[in-house]
Amino acid sequence: MATRKLFNGVEIPHIGMGTFGSDRFTAEQVSEGVYGAIKAGYRLIDCAAVYGNEDKIGESLERAFNDGLATRDEMFITSKVWNDMHGKGDVLLSCAKTLRDLKLDYLDMFFVHWPFPNYHAPGCDGDARNPDSRPFDKDEFIGVWRQMEKLVYMGLVRSLGMSNMTVAKLDAVLPLCRIRPVALQMELHPAFQQPVLFDYCVEKSIQPIGFCPIGSPTRPDRDKTEEDISAIEMPEIVAIAEAHEVHPAIVCLKWAIQRGQIPIPFSVVESEYESNLRCIDETPLSDDEMAQIKEADKGCRLIKGQVFLWEGANDWQDLWDEEA
Numbered sequence: 001m002a003t004r005k006l007f008n009g010v011e012i013p014h015i016g017m018g019t020f021g022s023d024r025f026t027a028e029q030v031s032e033g034v035y036g037a038i039k040a041g042y043r044l045i046d047c048a049a050v051y052g053n054e055d056k057i058g059e060s061l062e063r064a065f066n067d068g069l070a071t072r073d074e075m076f077i078t079s080k081v082w083n084d085m086h087g088k089g090d091v092l093l094s095c096a097k098t099l100r101d102l103k104l105d106y107l108d109m110f111f112v113h114w115p116f117p118n119y120h121a122p123g124c125d126g127d128a129r130n131p132d133s134r135p136f137d138k139d140e141f142i143g144v145w146r147q148m149e150k151l152v153y154m155g156l157v158r159s160l161g162m163s164n165m166t167v168a169k170l171d172a173v174l175p176l177c178r179i180r181p182v183a184l185q186m187e188l189h190p191a192f193q194q195p196v197l198f199d200y201c202v203e204k205s206i207q208p209i210g211f212c213p214i215g216s217p218t219r220p221d222r223d224k225t226e227e228d229i230s231a232i233e234m235p236e237i238v239a240i241a242e243a244h245e246v247h248p249a250i251v252c253l254k255w256a257i258q259r260g261q262i263p264i265p266f267s268v269v270e271s272e273y274e275s276n277l278r279c280i281d282e283t284p285l286s287d288d289e290m291a292q293i294k295e296a297d298k299g300c301r302l303i304k305g306q307v308f309l310w311e312g313a314n315d316w317q318d319l320w321d322e323e324a
């Protein structure tokens, strides 16, 4: 498996497997997919407590190790602390539960899933609001980050990452980090390329990890709006896919890897996750095709986060500091 080197010297695979079952796929299906993915050659698995399937994924990891498909040190396992576990001492509890569920004694990377403690009930609809939700607060975030840093000092976590940040939020917190994040999870696909945030990360040696790399066609209904643009239906992507005789999803992944982000596509379908992995070894996109895709950016954010809004907020743009 080809790898990229993070600024702390740690190697991370070029592509990973997502595990968000998206209210559509059961924990058992996702866990079976993880076993199949490791068998197919995946070495990076992206987990999160809120996906509600880490205990089942842990069974698959254990089975994969016992069956000799991979060793622990060949794998790169990530997880994320959910928004309801930001309080004092809670990050350690969250990490401990994730480790217990995944049946591991360390994580390769641990992310702060969202930069505020706002959370919604599982499966709620898009208009749901939690009265305790509040805007981003730098000091509150650093309180969480100090707990994350402790996990590294304790040997429970090897590297730290942030997720769903903006340039303004990173500018506010990076100078205060004792251990800097080596990676940022951000929504990245041909219809939402986030060039400003992407370039900012590259300049700071923070590795962008692209979620929803295929445009998340199976995302929950609460995250869908009529204005959304589907990456795999963009005419530019479809035309390039026809030229390469591949599914448009594969063009999205080739583009992602060649641009320099790490895509973490999700699928429980063997033929899909195998072809997603194989795309690294196939004919790359030409410079002209890469330029066409860059030009085709629609600035269309899919994961708007509206369920995290606080009372008094205008709309979901308030979560993103108007950068998109």
Ligand SMILES: NC(=O)c1ccc[n+]([C@@H]2O[C@H](COP(=O)([O-])OP(=O)(O)OC[C@H]3O[C@@H](n4cnc5c(N)ncnc54)[C@H](OP(=O)(O)O)[C@@H]3O)[C@@H](O)[C@H]2O)c1
Residues within 6 Å of the ligand: 017, 018, 019, 020, 021, 046, 047, 113, 163, 164, 185, 186, 210, 211, 212, 213, 214, 215, 216, 217, 218, 219, 247, 249, 250, 264, 265, 266, 267, 268, 269, 271, 272, 273, 275, 276, 303
């Ligand atoms: N940090 C965060 O806040 C955050 C947010 C969102 C996601 N994530 C992570 O990123 C991962 C990926 O995002 P995602 O799951 O939302 O979206 P995604 O990977 O963009 O889309 C997944 C869907 O794409 C389709 N697909 C996958 N491979 C395909 C192929 N080769 N051909 C055709 N269709 C294919 C499948 O749908 P069909 O079943 O219709 O084929 C699958 O359900 C998540 O699983 C999660 O680990 C993180």
